[in-house]
Structure formats: structure tokens, C-alpha cells
Amino acid sequence: MTTDAVHTEQLIALYGGTTPVRSRWTYQASSPYTVIAEFQTSHERWVRWMFARELLVDGLVGPAGIGDVRLRPEGIPGREMLIVEIESPEGHAELELDITAVEAFVDATAELVPLGQESEHFDVERLIAEITNV
Template sequence: MNQPLTSVRCTVDARVGTPQHVSTPVPAQLHYDLTDPCAVRLSLGAPLTSPVDWVFARDLLTEGLRLPAGVGDVLVSPLITDHTRRVRITLRSAAGAAVVDVDAAETEEFLRQSFALVPPGAESAHIDLDRAVAEVMGRSA
């Protein structure tokens, strides 16, 4: 018997660097899971090394495909380089900033699969409030 699909993973072509210079190819994955239906996770280094994960809103990634979006620690914007459509994800922390450029077509396919799992606007139907409250309170659900 087939188990229902509960997550989507997509390996993406990623290049990482500073806001002034992006050039280093890095293995990366985008991940979407029903346990956190409003978010996506960008794992840098996955699956080859212990990944560095950034979690941000799926809506932010969706909007950033078309126009600059976001405030604070994560900014997403469309980017065209050498006739290639990419998405620039700027990640900021107290330690500084990094940019991750990922292929736009791979990102769109990842989002299409995540929307097949949970359509835009239907995320609240998949939120486990008991688990979320337990996590905030530091208890197991």
C-alpha cells in the first residue's frame, strides 16, 4: 500500500558567496514538509555534508521568483545571469550576509510539487496546533 506523500525534496543547482561575489557551487536541497506547511527549508551542503539549514516562508520564495521580496534575515529576488534565470536568496545574520543563487526552473518545479501537496491558502488546515503549542512550551506533543 502506498503511503501518502508528506514532503517534497528537490536538489537544486546552487552557487554561494557574498553579496559582492557569488561563484562557489554548493550542493543544496529545497525541502517542504506537511509538519510545517507555511515554510520551506534550504539545506546548503546537503546531501554530501552536514547541512546548514535556513527556514523561511514558502510565500516568500514564491513571491521572490517574480519580484524582490522579504525583510529581515531572508530576502528573495529574481536574477538573470548569462541568459540564465536564477533566484537570489540573501541570508543575513549577526555574523554577516551570504547570497545563494539557485536555478529558477528547479525552484518553480519544487514549488509546483509543494502546491500539489498543500495548495496556497490551505496551509492552516495542516497546522498541528497541539504540537506547535507543545514545542513553544518545551514539551513533547
């Protein structure tokens, strides 16, 4: 972990409740509103999803999302999970993640950029430069 990013490959998802899927999650202070989740689909292929950190936070406590990424907590005490549904024109997947591991990831992101203070870390000038130099 660097001082401006959180990265983990420790989150194992279950696809269909039985097949393990390795995932890696990244958060960078330079992009304070977003997280990146990548899921390994084969030995050398990762599918990447970028979505709002706020969506991840909301999904830990209740159903969240109406688009291509939807999250919800589920389970019984002692086996609580975060259900991640991802959808694209190529297909649909429903993955189960250990909710405690995801909470630890969110906590680590909040150490870099406290929740609700994203605008203080967002570089508008950099974004304008990227858009106008296309």
C-alpha cells in the first residue's frame, strides 16, 4: 500500500455460491469518488469494474445500485456476505464476498480520504486538462 492508494487481492468471491473467484480491489486518493474491482475470469484475464465508493458503502448496509453494479448485504450471523451483481451486454454474474473483508477495504480507503471529504481531494484542474487535451 502506498500513501495515496489502497490495493488488495485478498478478497475471494464465490460465483454461484460454490466457485471461488479471485478479485482485487483498488482505491486511489487521486480518484476519491471511485473504487475499482477486478475479477479474474481465467488465468490471464481480469474483468474490471469501476464504480462509486459511495455505492460500495451503501451496499454494505442495504440494497444499493440500479445500474450495471448492484450490491446488497445478505446472510445469517456468522456468515454475512456482500452480494455483488454485475451486468454487461456480455453477461451477468452474482458474486458473494465476505462482508468483513470488504468493510476492512472501505475502512482503509477512509483512512486515505475520509468519507464525505472526497471533494477536498478531487483535482478539478487535472480533470479539465484531461478533457481538453483529448
